[in-house]
Amino acid sequence: MAIVETDLPPATVLLDTDRQSYIGKPASKKGKWQKFVSFIWDSDYYEKSDAERRLVFKLDCFMLAAMTIGWWLKNLDQNNLSNAYVSGMKEDLNIQANQYTYMGTIYNAVVAAMQIPSSFIVMKLRPSWFLAACEIGWGVFTFAQAGAQSYQAMYGFRFCIALFESFYYPIGFFILGSWYTRPELAKRIGLWFVAGPAGSAFSGFLQAAIYKNLDGLHGLAGWRWLYIVCGIMTVPCGVTLLFLVPDFPENTKVWYLSEEEKVLAKERVARGGAQPMKGKINGQVIFSALKDWKFWILVPFYCIYGFAVQNGTQFGVYLKAYKYSVTLRNVLPSLMYIIQIPCILIYCYISDRTTRISRGWIMLGPLIWGIFPTAVLAFWPNSNPLRVFAFMVNGSLYITPVFYAWVAEMCGHKTELRAFITGSTSCLFYTFNAWLPAIVFLQTDGPRFKKGFRTTFACCVTSVAFVILIILLRRREVRKEKNAMTSEQQPPIQAEREGDVEEKL
Structure with a gap:
C-alpha cells in the first residue's frame, strides 16, 4: 500500500498501487496500448484491472451513450422555441411585446421548482423508470406544440414540457457522479454535457432545412414541422433509457452488468471515499447541508456564473433585428454552439489529467x-x-461539467449532501432565470439589451472572484481533514508523550 496526497476526502488516501481487482481477479496486462490509452484518456487506465476496464467500457457504451442521446434531444427540443420564434411562429401566433419572454419565464419557473425534489425522488424511485417516463412525456408535448394556435396555448405547453424536462439535468449529473471515479468523471460529464450545445446547434440546422424543404407541406408552416420531427425522435429515446440506465451501484439490476461487475462498481465507489446511497430522506440531511460552507458558496456561484453565459440566447433576436436571412438566423447561433463543444471537452480533459491541481484553477481560465x-x-x-x-x-465560457465534477469530488463522501447541493445549484439558477431575464432582457429593449448585457458582464467578473474564494476554502478544508486524519492515526503512547512535552513547554 502507498500513501498518495490528493485533493480528495481522507477516505480516499489509501490506494492499492498494484491495482488488484477488488473481487479477487488477477491484475491487468500492462503494455504499450494501455500506456497510450492512459496518456490520451483516463490517466489511471494503465493501473486498472481488466475487470475494471470492462466495467467502465460497458458504462460508457450503454449508460453514458443513452443519457447523452437523451440530453441531446432535451436541448434540441428546448432550443426549438427560439428557432421557431424567428422562423414564423411570432407572426403566426401574433406574439406581441414580451409574450415570448414570458414563455421562457414559465419554463424556468417550473424547472426551478423541481430541481431539489428531483435528486431526492430518484433516491426512492429507480432513475431508469423515472427518466424514461419523463422523456416520453416531454416528447408528447413537443408534438403538441405543433398544433398551437395562440400564445396562451404555448404557455400551457411550455409548462408541461418544463415539468418533464426539469428532472433530466440534476439527475444526469447525480447518476454520472455515482458511477465514475475522479480521473474519469469530468470527461464523461463533458461528453454528456456537450450533447446539449450539439442539440441546440442541430436544432438550428434542422429548422433551416425544414423551412427550406417542408414549409407549407400539407398546409403546415415550417416551424410546426420542426416540433413534429423532434417529437418523432424523442419518444423512442425515452424507451431506451428504461433498459440502459443502470440506476445506482447500490441497487442496480441492469442486464449488461454481471454480478461480479456490480460488486466491483460498489467497491469503486467506496474506494473514492463515497458512502453507499441509503435512500434516506429526512430533515437532518438538509440541516447538515445548511451548516456546510459549500451550500452557501457553491450554490450562489453557480447562479451567478449561469447568468454570465446567457448572452447567446439573444443572438437570434439580434440577427433578426439586423435583417439577416431566416437561414442565417438559424445557422449562425448553431455555429456558436459548435464552438462550445471543443472548448468544454478541452476543459474537462485537462481537469481530469491534472489530479494534483484543483479543478477550480481550470475553471478560472475560461471565466477570465x-x-x-x-x-x-x-x-x-x-x-x-x-x-x-x-x-x-459565448460558448467558450461554459465550465459547467468541470464545476459539477468538482462538486462530486468535494461532496462525494456524503451522497445525500451531493444530491442536495446538486439540486440546489440548479434550483437557484432556474429561479433567477425565471424572473431576471424578464427584467433585464425585455424584448422591447432588443437588440441592444443594455441592462441584460451589463448584468452578464458583472456576473462574469463576480464569478472569477467566487472561484478564487472556493479554491481557498477548499484548500483549508482539505488541510484540516488531513490534519485530523493524521491525529487519529497517531499511536496513543506517542500522542501522550507529545502532550507531556507540550505541557512542560
Whole structure:
C-alpha cells in the first residue's frame, strides 16, 4: 500500500498501487496500448484491472451513450422555441411585446421548482423508470406544440414540457457522479454535457432545412414541422433509457452488468471515499447541508456564473433585428454552439489529467477570458462584426461539467449532501432565470439589451472572484481533514508523550 496526497476526502488516501481487482481477479496486462490509452484518456487506465476496464467500457457504451442521446434531444427540443420564434411562429401566433419572454419565464419557473425534489425522488424511485417516463412525456408535448394556435396555448405547453424536462439535468449529473471515479468523471460529464450545445446547434440546422424543404407541406408552416420531427425522435429515446440506465451501484439490476461487475462498481465507489446511497430522506440531511460552507458558496456561484453565459440566447433576436436571412438566423447561433463543444471537452480533459491541481484553477481560465466578450456586448461598440464575434464565442465560457465534477469530488463522501447541493445549484439558477431575464432582457429593449448585457458582464467578473474564494476554502478544508486524519492515526503512547512535552513547554 502507498500513501498518495490528493485533493480528495481522507477516505480516499489509501490506494492499492498494484491495482488488484477488488473481487479477487488477477491484475491487468500492462503494455504499450494501455500506456497510450492512459496518456490520451483516463490517466489511471494503465493501473486498472481488466475487470475494471470492462466495467467502465460497458458504462460508457450503454449508460453514458443513452443519457447523452437523451440530453441531446432535451436541448434540441428546448432550443426549438427560439428557432421557431424567428422562423414564423411570432407572426403566426401574433406574439406581441414580451409574450415570448414570458414563455421562457414559465419554463424556468417550473424547472426551478423541481430541481431539489428531483435528486431526492430518484433516491426512492429507480432513475431508469423515472427518466424514461419523463422523456416520453416531454416528447408528447413537443408534438403538441405543433398544433398551437395562440400564445396562451404555448404557455400551457411550455409548462408541461418544463415539468418533464426539469428532472433530466440534476439527475444526469447525480447518476454520472455515482458511477465514475475522479480521473474519469469530468470527461464523461463533458461528453454528456456537450450533447446539449450539439442539440441546440442541430436544432438550428434542422429548422433551416425544414423551412427550406417542408414549409407549407400539407398546409403546415415550417416551424410546426420542426416540433413534429423532434417529437418523432424523442419518444423512442425515452424507451431506451428504461433498459440502459443502470440506476445506482447500490441497487442496480441492469442486464449488461454481471454480478461480479456490480460488486466491483460498489467497491469503486467506496474506494473514492463515497458512502453507499441509503435512500434516506429526512430533515437532518438538509440541516447538515445548511451548516456546510459549500451550500452557501457553491450554490450562489453557480447562479451567478449561469447568468454570465446567457448572452447567446439573444443572438437570434439580434440577427433578426439586423435583417439577416431566416437561414442565417438559424445557422449562425448553431455555429456558436459548435464552438462550445471543443472548448468544454478541452476543459474537462485537462481537469481530469491534472489530479494534483484543483479543478477550480481550470475553471478560472475560461471565466477570465469571458470578461472580454461580455464586455463587448455590455459597452456595445459600433463594430457589427465585433458584436457578432462576442456572441459567437459565448460558448467558450461554459465550465459547467468541470464545476459539477468538482462538486462530486468535494461532496462525494456524503451522497445525500451531493444530491442536495446538486439540486440546489440548479434550483437557484432556474429561479433567477425565471424572473431576471424578464427584467433585464425585455424584448422591447432588443437588440441592444443594455441592462441584460451589463448584468452578464458583472456576473462574469463576480464569478472569477467566487472561484478564487472556493479554491481557498477548499484548500483549508482539505488541510484540516488531513490534519485530523493524521491525529487519529497517531499511536496513543506517542500522542501522550507529545502532550507531556507540550505541557512542560
